[in-house]
Amino acid sequence: MIFLDAAATTPVRREVIEAMFPYLTNQFGNPSSHHELGQLAAKALAAAREQCAAVLGCHAEELIFTSGGTEADNLALKGIALARRAANPARNRVVISAIEHPAIADSADYLSRVHGFVVELVPVGPDGVVDPAEFAAVLGGAGAGSAGAGGASVGEDDGGTQAPGADVAIASVMYANNEVGTLQDIPVLAGIARSLGVPFHSDAVQAAGWLELDVNVLGVDALSISGHKLGAPKGVGLLYVKGSVPLEPLIHGGGQEGSIRSGTENVAFAVALATALRLSEAGRAESAVRVAALRDGFIDSVLEKIPTASLTGHRSSRLPGVASFCFPGTSGESLLLELERQSIMCSSGSACAAGSDEPSAVLSAMGVERAVAQTALRFSFGADVAENDLVLAVRELVAAVATVAKLGR
């Protein structure tokens, strides 16, 4: 089998299994227990949090372990929006990009339907890039450049003034898109939000393991990460929220995770995530260069051998491991089946949208026609991708496109 769907998920690394194993077996304590077994678990949890904080360049207390990227995104968007509006009812707008993962897009929709927030989408260009000037304009800061050195603090109450951005509860723009791999200039976008006193969240689920995650370099107020894209198990994630940013809990109970996310902590998975994050950070720069070179060779080869194919997303500012295309005259689902017959696993877009007849919201936002969007395929590579496998995959893809186009399905 050739697995070219690493953006959907990755296998758990052996070192990760070894690191988490004791906390599933002999050191199975509850970190809230005062006896020795509990305290061993509490220590492991604290060490895991410290390890994650070292990668993100933040304080350990600014990290909340969650059940995955989806929960981290929900907590960031809803938690910050609700807390900021409770402090100042004028903050009634939520600003997100038009190509967010459903974990953000549907959370924004919930905030609109149930809590009456006004949600505004920042458009993207044909390559999926958010234009910083458009972002500034939507935030209400067309003159963001003159908003003043340092800007307002996102933690303080501005008393409901009508300054640009004062009515925005939170802004969120993803670091790297899960369907087309396009990257956003997060430091620039975060800087615009900061100059207007708006807390800025970024979904870094796809970026983690490939790109810089230091929150000081990025300038973000909140950042989401998921374990299973990095070699940790499915069902664990992490949310960074800067200490000064207010956050309303979504899960209430025993007060774990600083009372932001109650529930007995999943110590083994927190250890797993910390180990995976540490290991991927150690090899990140080298893998990114190697895999990006293979990705570029793959893209060139597909475009050369299949003249009808078009690349989706930005040509170079994209995740090292993501190559995504449309193949007009075919169907993404049929191509997927043809490739699967040859034991090649890829995706017809995001794993979450698979099986749905709706064209991808991401491709629609990028201006791709509905019929063309239904011919999309995403190939995503892990850090250990082999060049030979990519050569084979191109050969099978050429054959699959010819077969599907001929049969007209």
Ligand code: PLP
């Ligand atoms: N955000 C992005 C960009 C993703 O790609 C995904 C998963 O594919 C998620 C959020 C959700 O993460 P999880 O599967 O851990 O809930």
